[in-house]
Amino acid sequence: MQRLTCAGIDVGSSSIKVAIVDDDGASAQLRTTVVERIRRRDPRVVMRATVDSALADVQLDLGDLAYVASTGDGDVAEGVRTGHFYGMTCHARGGLFLEPRARAVLDVGALWARAIVVDDRSKVINSRMTSQCAAGTGQFIENIARYLGVRLDEVGPLSLTATRPEPVSGICAVLAETDVINMVSRGISTAEILRGIHESVAIRLAKLLRSAKATSPVLVTGGLASDAGLLRCLTERLNEGGRETELVTHRLSIHAGAIGAALWGAFRRRKLDAQRAAELSGPRPPVAPSP
Amino acid sequence: MTTPVRKEPSMETQKALLAGYFSRLARAKEDKRPVVYTFVPGNLAELLGAFDVAPVYPEVNALQSAMRQRSSDFIREAERAGHSEDVCSYVKCDLGMMMKGNVGPTGEVIPPPDLLLLSFTGCFTFMKWFELLRDQYDCEVAMLHIPYQGDGEITDEMRRYVVDQLQREVIPKLEKVAGHRLDLDRLRERLARSRKAEDDLAWVFRAAQHRPSPIDAYFGGVYYIGPIFTSFRGTDEACAYYAELRADVEARLAAGEGPTTPSGTLSDQKFRLVVEGPPNWTSFRDFWKIFHDEGAVAVASTYTQVGGTYERGFRHDPANPLESLADYCLSCYTNLSLPARSKVLADMVKEYDADGFVVHSVKSCNSFSAGQLHMLREVEKLTGLPGGFIESDLVDARYYGHSNIKNRIESYLQMLAARRGASRPTEVRA
Amino acid sequence: MTTSAAPALALSDDLDELVAEIEARFDDLTLSRVRAWKDAAPGRLAVGCLPVLAPREVLWAAGALPVFIRGAGDRIDTIRGDAFYQSYICHLPRSTLELGLLGHLDVLDGMIFPNTCDVIRNLSGVWQTTFPQHFVRFVDPPQTGERATAAAFLRADLDLLYRDLCARTGRAPEPAALAEASEAYAEAARAMAALAAARLAEPWNLPADEVYQLRRAGDAMPPRDFAALVTAYVTAARGRGRRAEDRIRVCLVGAFCEQPPVALLRAAERAGCYVVDDDLTLSHESSPTAPRRDGEPMASIVHAALTTPRACAVRYDEHGAAGATLVERVRACRADGVLLAAPSFCDPALLDQPRLTGALDAAGIPHTSFKYSESSGQFQSIREQAGTFADSVKLWGTA
Amino acid sequence: MKVFLGVDLGSTTSKAVLVDEAERVVGRGITNTRSNYDVAVEVARRDAITDARLAMTLGLVGDAGAAIAQAFWVEQDLLRLERLRQTCRAAAAATPGEGPRLAPTVDMILARLFDEADTLFNAEARTRGSFFRDIVGARFHALAEEVCQRGAIDFERLLGVYDRAILEAENEVIDASFDEMFAAAIERAGVEGPARDAALAAAERAGGEAIDLAGFVGTGYGRARLPFPRDCIRSEILCHGLGAFTMLPQTRTVLDIGGQDTKAIQVDERGLVTSFQMNDRCAAGCGRYLGYIADELSLGLHELGPLALQARRPSRITSTCTVFAGTEIRDLLSVGEKREDVLSGLHRAIITRAMSLLARSGGVYDELTFTGGVARNEAAVAALRDMVFTHYGPRTVNVHTDSIYTGALGAALFAKRGVPAEDLDDAKKECTGCSA
């Protein structure tokens, strides 16, 4: 089948991810991935810059792409995108692309966490999303890291060195800060505090997975997939009481959404082309998906 | 303030009764006794007794599981099966227990039902609960609709309606599973025994009018009501237990002693409280201790009225067996309208000369909780006393926040003390 | 008799004007139109009815306009109403009280509380003490199905209600008025059936938010006026000539005592769904031809109440058929899937969900479920969920 | 002078109030509770005593008093700034790899801060309720930004140094002699000649009178952790009720919005609490919410209110969660909503929650007194006035200039009225944090 080059743009609440793939219908190849934090800038501008930087990587122009699919807060990608797919659809697809054995995807981003149960065709079977409370997601960990003066990429490794986690009672992502500051003054090490925070987030995530009836193995995607400390706590939580759940992650986990979007873009492109071909002989098919 | 914990004869008896109940239940199939699941409020113990069927009370299983710290597992199991975090934890605890093999609180298996007797008294969730159970067990269901006293009274129509349902729906279905006809005389005998035990229980509750109160009508009260709210009503065992209980209380009263609590005898009673709402079962002792540590004793409670308003004067009447059962169902506390419930509370505050009242609101139970904040204000108006408000849950440990409840209770009692101090200037400090 | 007069409602046949009229009625939280109706003739009463089963024919026959109260959605800030309820109780009673405390329900002469659940049951007591000027009545329609005992009980209750209301409006409690009221509601129900059929055929012309607001407009309208409005809308909307989009067809199911905000319906449709069937405004959904029994109108009304046409979470599922009924409905409206929505903290609706999803699973019907509150202003997660659901049905087909 | 101490250990600020035997307020102290509770209490307590002594002294000074008072507090802050210089140096040195590059920059910034001391720590900052940390932090931030734009120093790194250093610098009780500081203050204020002599003499006379701490009571969010005996702890509800009632005797309803909790309290005509409701464990609707938003918008806390008051069409903020609200405002701003409109919406959102709590506690009676840190925010006060009027009709809404001290005042009054002397002796033996 013809090879299509497609891009996926995942507009998150803290960062924008762009992936470009080559897809020949039977298999796909990742050409490049780029991530850029928004940091209080205009997301549209960041989006455009991220797309341009990805295109520069592969030396292509926007016009060379067969389909540009947005996901997440897709409105930001208006003017660039061809169509839109929803977050969980994309994380499922991207997740399975990265780890074909996965039967559930846990996407933990800055504000939301989603547990997505998938089948081997990356179809979403069931899903659960956190509600209106940030006490179990990236922003929470980020805040705490800021108070502790720890860089994000140090958070995971530090937490892994902790021996006695310090329980965090204030579950609120904002108020936990007071607890944390108080712990600092009581001389508790940064590592132990972080471990305590990870424990409390892991409890919430484990609950989310349970309520979605997630099956093993679980692939973690989104920004927090690179937080080894959290992953360890979550693994322990999930395997409490002898339940065997394998938790896996991937170097490119944060890009799962963008990769998934790009892959679905290719799929849709083929479908539309087929319809267009049929159009010559048959009646008009329905219009493109409306995001 | 306290002396070491002492065990009284009635406590042992109560424990033995309960243990005996669960082991008899486990043998029900061998003994060829049909098993009937039903609920505590509006339970027809005498009628079931007259048929010699084995009753199962899912709420009792739930609370017993909670006191043994097993409810969290069960609730998690039910949530895993798709039940929402938001709904009544009694239901989830029971369903979870069923999913895990229906092993009861004593470790014995609870047999499946031959009949679900849905006496739909004072709680809408009961109905949903039995819909779920029926899907699982596929057995006969008898539905007894007890009209709510929404407009504040029991009308003749209501009573007639309930009696009609007993005659046309409940009794025929019981006859079918039991394989024999109802013996009205046996029912009457049982009702007469109920009445005797009810007299003793009501006396015990009324003893709290003394100072110091010889009983705790909330935390202690839930033990007292155990037998009479369940399968023992109408039995000789229950009569014996209540006579013994009364003797114990008489002895404490004579000695000027307060109630026995897990943290010792509470004779130095600084606050006399009336309590509205069910207790928390997962941290029952810790919960009790908060009150105990502040020298607070419950002199009356509404929870001890959910399975019969004996302290308020209701008695079974052997002369009119079916009408009496109907009145019993219609008059249970949670079947009362909100203004009527407020009045019960206010009356209790006055009759027991309480210093204040505390509303314990549980997340699970809409029947109790929806409107409790309004009741709080109403009772404040009726009594001129401020009320305290605390929240947790029945059997879901996640919703019991010890320090939060402690903080609120302490603040509330300090507030009572400050008010008292203001009228008696020398005692500013509680 | 005033109630049987031909509709006085002047209706445009222009869709935009009709929609504006519908929205204005939906937004009429102060019930100004009810007041106008009452003022138009002496002796008229208006009585608020909480969900779900209110004896509307009985009210109407007595000369009282039933006004369905379903909370205030996200249209007012709930401030004092919140004082009555803990965080773990659904939102509906709060905003209902808020409406009362703001004086928006002053035009009502009374309130009827049907036994819907413990929250509404207890709300009746709150109402009695908070609004002593209202005539407050609790009605407890038996959940036991149609038994002679149940019918006799309900009959006695409704007879009493009818007599009491007539005493207030000064009418004679005639059976003929009951028959006429039943006929008026049957007419409204026929119009509703036509509305449902039209939406089933062309959901792109009858968007969920409009259809919903139309039905809510009917919450405070005389039945024949409502029928006329529905009929006018259906005709106008069908002529809209929109093109069908690539969306999936869904049934929106829940208890729907507390209503989702309109924005939620929009979010769901924008996320790639057409809502072809829903049970949002349950009380309007009685069958178009109420079964008559031996020509005696009150007996018919009682019979209809005990054999409710539509299964819902707040009615006892006597035959254990809730799941099967839902599956049939989904098939009948050729829906691709089901969105199960329930108000947060609603015991009846939430306890039903596992039973319903079990049946859908067994029938191979895709579904997704979420909770909402009438006042929620954030639809991110609902959009995500409905969108993902639509995506997966689109990409993978129905099974 | 016999005095009674009330300490309110709040989640964000610790307040101390001293009253004399006539129940007059003679001293106030406040600090932020960012770090160590014990230190916070100790700092607040010392500040209150210093304040009392200063007031006593200045009462004898005459005209030059105001200038000396201002200079006095600047002197006090300078001591802490010196500590900060040391901790900053240490923190810079400890930064892996970058130490040598960071140290000169940090030194340079601190030197600038010393230069600006008189304007930084002026009276206005104090009355606005800004703390050392906030004042210095904001300025450090600004200076760091300046420096980083020019050079190759990493902004985040530089701030990291400050964040670590301030924690330590704040966590120390700085011991300074009143007399020395007073002398320095006279110097700084430029008071000379006879005025100078009079001031010195006053200090000597005032110094002669001992400040005798005759009782104390602690309260507040962190009261369980106060190093006080149980008898000397009162629920913050009671203290806020009594404090508000004492400041404004017509008070019947108290709304307190602090950093981590909101309380609605009803008091009777004797100042006794009749009912209360509390909200905690969630930052939505509390002072911390505003703090978070201020951070998000890179504004100072005190700038929020005035800005919000300029709004014409308040935005509708739907997020209940603080963190989500943070993103929501970013979204709203990015679609072109005005900053003041968004802020106004946020303030309304907070007050809406408070209104629910008030309703739950029994309503709003005349008069309503608004206390706690958020009462310093003009926009919050305006929103409250507005909503109280809408829902309850005309009601007087009070905000006392000392409202942040309400809880501590209540506690001091309880100390004065409640704890008999013999108990206090016992208490003193157990109590380490508070022996005067």
Ligand SMILES: Nc1ncnc2c1ncn2[C@@H]1O[C@H](COP(=O)(O)OP(=O)(O)O)[C@@H](O)[C@H]1O
């Ligand atoms: N190395 C890391 N270690 C820990 N957390 C990280 C790391 N990198 C990113 N994160 C977290 O991931 C979140 C962003 O994840 P992402 O999936 O991009 O979210 P969104 O899509 O909502 O923007 C940030 O909140 C950040 O806290």
Ligand SMILES: Nc1ncnc2c1ncn2[C@@H]1O[C@H](COP(=O)(O)OP(=O)(O)O)[C@@H](O)[C@H]1O
């Ligand atoms: N100058 C100010 N302007 C506006 N808001 C302020 C000011 N000072 C403090 N606040 C607000 O007050 C809150 C702290 O209130 P406070 O009553 O001291 O809390 P607590 O008693 O919990 O420590 C802060 O979170 C902040 O939002």
Ligand code: SF4
């Ligand atoms: S607890 Fe904290 S994180 Fe959760 S909703 Fe409240 S403010 Fe947000």
Ligand code: SF4
């Ligand atoms: S809602 Fe209340 S009465 Fe009903 S089952 Fe649950 S706990 Fe029992």
Ligand code: SF4
């Ligand atoms: S939404 Fe549910 S819980 Fe609330 S009143 Fe309606 S049926 Fe009852």
